[in-house]
Amino acid sequence: MEILAAIAIMALGAVVLGAALGFASVKFKVEGDPLVEKIDAILPQTQCGQCGYPGCKPYAEAIANGEEINKCPPGGMEGVQRLADLLGREVKALDAEEKPKAVAIIDENTCIGCTLCIQACPVDAIVGAAKQMHTIIAQQCTGCELCLPPCPVECIRMEVIAETIDNWKWKYPVVELKPEISQAADAKEAA
Numbered sequence: 001m002e003i004l005a006a007i008a009i010m011a012l013g014a015v016v017l018g019a020a021l022g023f024a025s026v027k028f029k030v031e032g033d034p035l036v037e038k039i040d041a042i043l044p045q046t047q048c049g050q051c052g053y054p055g056c057k058p059y060a061e062a063i064a065n066g067e068e069i070n071k072c073p074p075g076g077m078e079g080v081q082r083l084a085d086l087l088g089r090e091v092k093a094l095d096a097e098e099k100p101k102a103v104a105i106i107d108e109n110t111c112i113g114c115t116l117c118i119q120a121c122p123v124d125a126i127v128g129a130a131k132q133m134h135t136i137i138a139q140q141c142t143g144c145e146l147c148l149p150p151c152p153v154e155c156i157r158m159e160v161i162a163e164t165i166d167n168w169k170w171k172y173p174v175v176e177l178k179p180e181i182s183q184a185a186d187a188k189e190a191a
Helices: 002-027 034-042 056-064 076-087 116-120 180-190
Strands: 102-106 156-160
Touching: 034 056, 034 076
Parallel strands: none
Antiparallel strands: 102 156
């Protein structure tokens, strides 16, 4: 009988504490900054660090706090344009060289299985074991080039992704289009 009473007291205590924790999690919920989430959604999620931050989320937080929007080479000018539209800022030239999208390729005959490239890959796009051949999962590779420097035998190369129907994107028009209303207003100001 004493055992059943002890179990009932423990169960009641667990229910009370569980209810208190559930209430606290709802009452004191910490929500992320919606602006940071929108900026992070625009960034390419390569986690490459070419912007000077360890990943896209920290760079998104820095942008929300006033950092320049033109430091992401994988995002290119398209990313800068989208960030400028979202934040209402001026479009600036990309702070680095814009490169075509590429994927890493490992020469499997040369690979010695050192695992340095696996450790460097921020998105786990490289598979293999120590002293075994490694390979790249092309669908997961973001082309960040972080696997190139640690490779002691230089068996990794970047291959530009050919444009196909599956990955083709519409390029923004080069000529700025003005609505007819603003053209009429411009004509009145000139007169």
